[in-house]
Amino acid sequence: MYDYVIIGAGIIGTCVARELSRYSVKAIVLEKENDVANVQTLANSAIIHSGHNPEPDSLKAKLNIWGNQLYDELEQELDIPLLRSGAYVVAHNEQEEAELEKLYQNALANEVPDVALLSFEEAVKTEPNLARSITKVLTLPTTKVTYPWEVAFACMENAMKNGMEFQKNATVTKIEPKDDFYIITVNNRQTIETKAVINAAGVASDDIAAMIDKTVEFKITPRKGEYFVLDNRMKGFVNHVLYPLPSEAGKGVLLTPQVHGEILVGPNSVYVEDKYRTDVSFEGLNYVKANAGALAENVPFHKIIRSFAGIRATSTYDDFYIQESKEHKGIFHFGGLESPGLSAAPAIAKYLLRDVIHIEKLFPEKPDFDPIRKKKPEFHTFTLDEKRKLIEEYPTYGNIICKCEQITEKEIVDAIHAPLGSNTIKGLKKRTRAGAGLCQGGYCEEKVMKLIARETGVSPLTIAYDATDSALFLEETKVEE
Amino acid sequence: MRRDIIVIGGGAGGLAAALSAKEDKKDVLLIEREDRLGGILNQCIHNGFGLEVFKEEYTGPEYAEIYINKFHDAHIDFLLNTTVISLEKVEDEFILYTSSLAEGIQKYTAKAVVITTGCYERTRGSIIIPGDRPKGVITAGSAQRYLNIDGYMIGKKVFILGSGDIGLIMARRMYLEGAEVLGVAELMPYSNGLTRNIVQCLNDYDIPLFLSHTVTEIKADAENRLSQITIQQVDDHFQPIPGSKKRFDVDTLLLSIGLIPDIVLLDSLPVEYDPLTKSVKINQSCETTIPGLFIAGNSLQVHDLVDNVSKESERAGHHAAEYVSRKKTDGRTIKVLPGENVSYVSPQYIDFSWGNSEIICSLRSKQKIEKAALNVIQDGKTIVRKRLMYVVPAEMETFRLDIEDLDADSDILVSLEVLS
Numbered sequence: 001m002y003d004y005v006i007i008g009a010g011i012i013g014t015c016v017a018r019e020l021s022r023y024s025v026k027a028i029v030l031e032k033e034n035d036v037a038n039v040q041t042l043a044n045s046a047i048i049h050s051g052h053n054p055e056p057d058s059l060k061a062k063l064n065i066w067g068n069q070l071y072d073e074l075e076q077e078l079d080i081p082l083l084r085s086g087a088y089v090v091a092h093n094e095q096e097e098a099e100l101e102k103l104y105q106n107a108l109a110n111e112v113p114d115v116a117l118l119s120f121e122e123a124v125k126t127e128p129n130l131a132r133s134i135t136k137v138l139t140l141p142t143t144k145v146t147y148p149w150e151v152a153f154a155c156m157e158n159a160m161k162n163g164m165e166f167q168k169n170a171t172v173t174k175i176e177p178k179d180d181f182y183i184i185t186v187n188n189r190q191t192i193e194t195k196a197v198i199n200a201a202g203v204a205s206d207d208i209a210a211m212i213d214k215t216v217e218f219k220i221t222p223r224k225g226e227y228f229v230l231d232n233r234m235k236g237f238v239n240h241v242l243y244p245l246p247s248e249a250g251k252g253v254l255l256t257p258q259v260h261g262e263i264l265v266g267p268n269s270v271y272v273e274d275k276y277r278t279d280v281s282f283e284g285l286n287y288v289k290a291n292a293g294a295l296a297e298n299v300p301f302h303k304i305i306r307s308f309a310g311i312r313a314t315s316t317y318d319d320f321y322i323q324e325s326k327e328h329k330g331i332f333h334f335g336g337l338e339s340p341g342l343s344a345a346p347a348i349a350k351y352l353l354r355d356v357i358h359i360e361k362l363f364p365e366k367p368d369f370d371p372i373r374k375k376k377p378e379f380h381t382f383t384l385d386e387k388r389k390l391i392e393e394y395p396t397y398g399n400i401i402c403k404c405e406q407i408t409e410k411e412i413v414d415a416i417h418a419p420l421g422s423n424t425i426k427g428l429k430k431r432t433r434a435g436a437g438l439c440q441g442g443y444c445e446e447k448v449m450k451l452i453a454r455e456t457g458v459s460p461l462t463i464a465y466d467a468t469d470s471a472l473f474l475e476e477t478k479v480e481e
Numbered sequence: 482m483r484r485d486i487i488v489i490g491g492g493a494g495g496l497a498a499a500l501s502a503k504e505d506k507k508d509v510l511l512i513e514r515e516d517r518l519g520g521i522l523n524q525c526i527h528n529g530f531g532l533e534v535f536k537e538e539y540t541g542p543e544y545a546e547i548y549i550n551k552f553h554d555a556h557i558d559f560l561l562n563t564t565v566i567s568l569e570k571v572e573d574e575f576i577l578y579t580s581s582l583a584e585g586i587q588k589y590t591a592k593a594v595v596i597t598t599g600c601y602e603r604t605r606g607s608i609i610i611p612g613d614r615p616k617g618v619i620t621a622g623s624a625q626r627y628l629n630i631d632g633y634m635i636g637k638k639v640f641i642l643g644s645g646d647i648g649l650i651m652a653r654r655m656y657l658e659g660a661e662v663l664g665v666a667e668l669m670p671y672s673n674g675l676t677r678n679i680v681q682c683l684n685d686y687d688i689p690l691f692l693s694h695t696v697t698e699i700k701a702d703a704e705n706r707l708s709q710i711t712i713q714q715v716d717d718h719f720q721p722i723p724g725s726k727k728r729f730d731v732d733t734l735l736l737s738i739g740l741i742p743d744i745v746l747l748d749s750l751p752v753e754y755d756p757l758t759k760s761v762k763i764n765q766s767c768e769t770t771i772p773g774l775f776i777a778g779n780s781l782q783v784h785d786l787v788d789n790v791s792k793e794s795e796r797a798g799h800h801a802a803e804y805v806s807r808k809k810t811d812g813r814t815i816k817v818l819p820g821e822n823v824s825y826v827s828p829q830y831i832d833f834s835w836g837n838s839e840i841i842c843s844l845r846s847k848q849k850i851e852k853a854a855l856n857v858i859q860d861g862k863t864i865v866r867k868r869l870m871y872v873v874p875a876e877m878e879t880f881r882l883d884i885e886d887l888d889a890d891s892d893i894l895v896s897l898e899v900l901s
Contacts, residue, residue, distance in 0.1 A: 229606070233748065279613045279699070282721075286609075302756075306606030308614065384578065384586060391585040399582040400564040403514070404745065409582070438745065440604040442620050446627065460633060465616035469704050472616065473633035474732070477658060 002026050002194040003363070005184055007172050007208055009033075010041040011148055011342055012334055013200035014155035015349035021162035023353075023363040028165035028194075029156070030172055030186060032204075034467050035427045036420065037152035040202045041342070042430075043227075043278060043310025045241075045256050045264055046148050049343040050087065050140040052107035052115065053246050059320045059351075061110045064340040067347035068142055074346055078154035079375040080146060081259040087143035087241035088123055090295060091136045099245050104138050114141040127240055129296045143241050147259050148342055149430045150375070157420050158373040162366065166420070169468060172201075175212040177328055182212075196330035198352070203275040203313045205335050213327045218317035218335035222275035223250070225267025226284035229306040230299075231438055232261030242295040250312075251339065253291035255299070260405075260433065265292050265299065267310070278309040305438060312338040320344070322352055332356060376414050380406035401451070402444040404437025412448060416455045423456050425449065426466040484510045485805045486798075487577060487591040489565050489746065492520020493787045494597030494778025494794035496548040501798030502595070503555045507805055510589065511552075511559040512579060518552065518559070519545030520599060521622070522787065524629045527650055529677070533788030544787060560584075568594065568746050570771060593773040593801040597794055598746060600779040602647075603739040610642070612699030617707030621647040621737040625654065634658060636733030640710055641665040642696050644672040644679070646785065646875075648737020653682035655735075662686070663729045666694040666712045668719060671849045673739075673875045675785055697721050699734065707732055740783045750774065757825035758782045764814070764832040765840040765884075767797035768804070775801045782827050782843065785877055789843075796841070803836070810834045813889040820856075820896030822847050824874065831882075833889045840882040844895060846872045852900040855880055860891040872897060 004020060006013050009031035017029050033039065048071050054060035075082045091100040100117065107115040116139050123137040124130045130137075160166060167186070174185035175197065184192045201208040209216040230237070235257070244252040249269040256264040266288045285307055292299045315321060315336025325331035332352060341348070353359040379387065379397050391397045399409035415421060415431040422428055425435070425448055434448050435441030441448075449472060453460045464470045488499045491513030499511045517523065522530070525541025532538055539547070552559075563581040570576070577589045602620040610618075617636060625647060627633045637660045641648045644667040656662045665683060670693045672679050683690050691712060698711035714725035742760035744752075752761040753770040760781050767775045777797035778790040812834025819826045826844040846853070850872040857865035857880070864886050869878060887893070 277613065279611065280609070281611045282609060282697075285611075304607055305604070307609065387580075388586050391580075395582055395585065398580050398585045399562070400514070400566070400580050403564060406566060408580075439601040439743075440606055442602050442604060442623055445623065446631065460631070467705060470616050470706060472635065473627065474636055475634050477628065477632045477634055 001181065002028055002192065004196050004198055005030060005192060005194040006198045006200055008200040008202055008204075009036040009152065009156060009166065009168070010039060010200065010202050011037065011152050011345045012202070012337055012348060014152040014159065015345045016198055016200055016352060017159035017164050018155040019349040019353050021159040021164045022365055022369045023359055024366050025363050028167060028192070030170040030184070031166070031168045032171040034169055034424060034464070035422060035430065036156050036168070037149040037430070040311060040313060041148045041152050043308055044148060044339075044342060045254060045267065046145050046258060047241055047256055047343065048082070048144040048146055049340045050107070050112045050115070050142045051110050051340070051343070052089070052103060052112050052138070052140050053251065054110065054340065056106065056109040059322065060340060060344070063320065063344035063347040063351055065110060065112065067340070067344035068144070070346035070350070071144060071146065074151065074154070077371045078151070078158055078373045080151050080154050083145040083257065083259045085143060085145050085240050085257055087140040087243060088127065088130075089138040089140065089243040089245060090131070090134045091245060092133050092294065093135060096245055097136045100136055100138050103245065107138070107140065112140065112142065115139065127238060127242070129237055129298070131294055131296050133294065145241065145256060145259055151345075153420055153431065154373050154375070157418070158371070160419055161373065162369055172208060172211070175208070177212065182330070197332065199331070199333045202337070203311050205313065205333060206315070209333050209335070212331055213325050215327070218315040218321045220275060220313050220315050220336070222272050223312040223314045223338070224270050224272045224278070224284070224309050225312060226280050226288055226309045227264050227266030227307065228285065228288060228301070228304045229308070230263040230265065231303040231305045234263050234300055234303050235261035237263055237300060238296055244291070244294060253288050253295075255292060255295050260436070272311070275311055278311060280307050280309050284309070305440060313341070314338045320348065322348065322356060324356060376411065379408050379411055401447045402432075402434035402437065404439050404443070405433045407432050407434040407444075409451065412451050413455055416452060423452050424464045424466055425472065428452070483574065484508050484589065484591040486510075486593045486595060486801050487512065487575065487589060488595045488597060488798070490520065490597040490599060490780070491515070491518040491559065492597065492599050492778070493522055493545065493548065493790045494599070494780070495520070495595070496545075496552050497791040497794040498595045498597055498777060498798035498801070499557050500548070500551055500555060501795040502802045503557050505799060505802035507802045509557050510591070511557060512563050512565055513559065513561050514564045516562050518549050518561070524626045525650070526629050527654070530787050533786060534791055541787075548791070565746060567749065569749060570774070573773070575773065592805045593775065595794075595797050595801050596744070596746065596774070596776040596780050597778045598743045598780040600740040600783050601743045602736070603741060605736060608738055610696050610699060613701035613705070615699070615701035615705045615707045617732055618699065618734045618736065621645070621651045621735040624733070624735055625651055628654060628658065634660065636731070637661060638663065638731045639733045639735060640729050640731045641735045641737060643667065643737035643739070644674045644690065645737035645739060646674040646678050648735060649674045649678040649682040651735055651737070652688050653686060656686050656688065662688050663731060664689040664691055666691045666696060668695045668715060669693070671873060671875075675875060695719070695721070696734065697726070707734060710734055740779065742780045742783065744776070744780055755825065755829055757819065758827060762829035763827065764830040764835065765828045766800035766803075766832070766835045766837065767793065767828070768800060768832070773804055775804075782825070785875060789877065800835075800837075815887070815889060816892040817842065818892055818894050819844070820894040822850065822853075822897035822899070823895055826895045831884070831887065831893070833884070838884045840884060841879060842882060842895070843877050843879045845877055846874050846897055849873045850897060850899050854898040854900055856896050856898055857882065857893060858896070859888055859893045864893070868900075869897075
């Protein structure tokens with residue numbers, strides 16, 4: 001019997017898992033995908049917003065500001081990357097300047113630190129490619145950028161170190177109430193008994209809620225966003241997150257410097273039917289292209305290395321929905337954790353446990369909780385002397401597998417065997433960045449495939465790109481008798 | 482120990498450059514990141530290589546073997562499984578750091594460096610292909626490596642986007658391996674591959690070529706595997722024409738949408754880039770704007786024939802050797818500029834301090850021209866006029882200049898005139 005089952009291992013589920021692992025509970029995270037952080041957490045702008053945008057006194061505002069601060073703590077404890085870029089929201093004319101003033105007042109009301117209005121002349125000093133049509137800028141120095149997958153990995157790894165269990169490829173197919181516990185059916189066959197359930201299923205959270213509650217107070221109305229990725233040789237093209245003025249459709253098309261040097265251009269915002277379909281479109285990507293020019297001069301679109309789309313779990317509920325079920329005690333739902341969901345995630349986890357569950361009344365804190373997770377060395381960031389020392393100890397650091405990002409055999413093998421390891425091409429790309437560079441795996445995918453085969457002792461025919469049934473190959477041609 | 486010349490990359494270009502530099506009695510080291518020499522030739526198991534250089538047809542591995550044998554006979558030093566991780570120039574010396582499993586991180590120095598690092602394939606990300614993003618959409622060269630080197634088929638119902646040579650070669654290869662190859666779509670109104678490949682790889686196997694067509698939708702099944710693509714005809718502005726949709730049920734979409742010179746190693750050097758070749762600018766000696774740094778083969782400009790890679794790299798090797806021996810002289814430099822109908826011309830500079838009098842230039846046309854005249858004009862004077870039949874972007878054209886005929890004071894304009 002578990003005390004808690006957490007459904008979903010995105011940024012929310014993993015943050016909750018880590019917070020929960022501070023307490024003496026028996027708990028497990030169930031993830032329907034073949035990896036942690038594979039849906040919303042995989043495809044977003046990666047921004048830790050300052051908290052300038054949400055309505056004052058909303059849960060979104062409160063948890064965004066708090067979450068932004070908590071990321072500094074996570075950086076210390078979990079060794080996650082943070083790019084302290086700051087952000088500019090831009091205005092182009094008097095009408096927009098009036099809107100910008102309102103946003104400034106909103107930011108002040110939310111007590112966002114260090115906000116100020118700058119003239120174009122002041123802003124362009126630190127952002128030389130700022131579009132010349134811009135007249136005024138709201139500066140948001142506490143805006144940061146992170147690497148959302150790694151935050152999720154770090155939280156999950158640390159939670160596991162502190163006793164949390166994890167099962168992937170585990171789709172919840174039924175939730176059945178018993179007297180004072182629940183039976184969760186996974187993949188239509190395995191059953192798990194638990195006293196409480198935390199529904200952190202992201203875009204599927206309304207479907208999960210509907211498995212147990214007659215009335216679900218929120219419905220996910222998925223909104224798709226499409227992006228371009230610019231090669232990390234463009235690092236420095238913009239130094240801040242650049243936002244247009246927000247609108248009904250969200251925060252608009254942004255330019256966002258990433259922690260590894262790439263620049264994201266996007267997203268657009270389109271309501272879609274299928275919450276699992278992350279296709280890209282001519283219309284969407286052309287819209288992104290057309291709008292990026294309002295932020296910066298001569299956006300280097302010839303340096304695009306990839307386009308992608310993500311789904312936002314927008315909901316019919318006006319704020320973050322973080323509540324216990326009105327029908328079933330011990331069932332907790334997260335609904336509509338769209339932006340600023342990533343920014344707020346660490347605070348959302350604490351808020352749930354402290355203010356909704358009141359966990360301190362139920363379970364004692366573990367005296368031996370270890371909050372520290374060290375990330376494996378990113379070899380290419382080291383000095384030559386450091387590299388030499390490491391290679392002396394581990395010669396496979398000398399073997400470069402991904403040439404574009406200079407990712408080594410040791411890093412990939414470590415990522416295969418880590419507690420939260422992966423045996424897929426995409427899983428290893430997420431963990432090591434092998435294949436994330438200029439040639440997009442054209443060179444190294446084959447080498448990564450061979451490392452997976454060697455390290456896990458399986459035939460290359462069984463190696464998957466991402467989901468377990470997405471094998472790279474159909475058949476072998478040269479079968480030796 | 483300081484080397485005279487370090488050659489980076491041991492494919493067709495690197496082998497030829499190292500051989501010619503060694504022939505000129507220079508101390509040469511070649512560095513290759515793979516576990517064997519020969520580069521991409523090793524996965525090109527089809528024939529058609531060597532007609533220009535040897536007047537005989539070889540397969541890729543056979544062509545490579547000829548050079549590899551010569552290379553070993555010449556006792557040239559080389560490193561395998563070794564990646565160059567940085568390249569810089571300090572005063573007159575190039576400093577390279579390499580990384581390998583066997584040797585860890587090592588430092589090498591050289592008087593001159595020849596870059597022959599080949600090219601990489603454009604991926605789906607570099608162009609907009611709308612639709613789902615399943616696995617099964619893969620570059621033709623990657624599929625070629627999986628099939629010819631590793632022995633794995635990635636799919637059995639194949640469509641190909643782009644009529645580059647690798648795409649055409651792979652159409653035939655997949656067909657022969659038992660796949661159903663449903664067609665090739667090409668955005669341009671003409672093929673981007675060699676005519677002989679259209680004939681021998683598509684026509685001979687009744688594989689349709691859809692010119693002025695592109696993929697406008699990719700669909701995945703519930704398991705996120707590629708299930709269907711839609712192609713559409715495009716108008717003169719490359720916009721899809723409504724009502725021209727054709728759908729194909731496929732499990733594989735091979736991309737043959739272009740090759741880009743791989744010059745990542747030059748990132749930290751103040752080289753001058755040429756957006757037209759997506760590589761760097763050179764003078765007639767394959768020397769970049771950094772003295773002593775030479776570049777040739779597909780890392781300089783993407784060739785259609787390996788024979789031309791060998792020839793160009795051989796010249797680069799000789800020039801690098803000359804650079805190591807020669808006394809520094811001053812000379813004027815003029816520009817070679819692409820004119821009407823010319824998408825690029827190489828070299829981009831002529832440096833009069835180099836002694837060689839014969840200058841070999843290459844260019845590509847922007848469009849298909851049935852009858853053309855190549856005009857090389859300097860200061861209003863026509864230096865070269867050459868008639869060309871059937872000029873297409875897919876086939877590189879070459880011409881020669883004699884430095885004696887040139888004036889060191891004004892730039893040169895190279896254009897293709899359409900003759901009726």
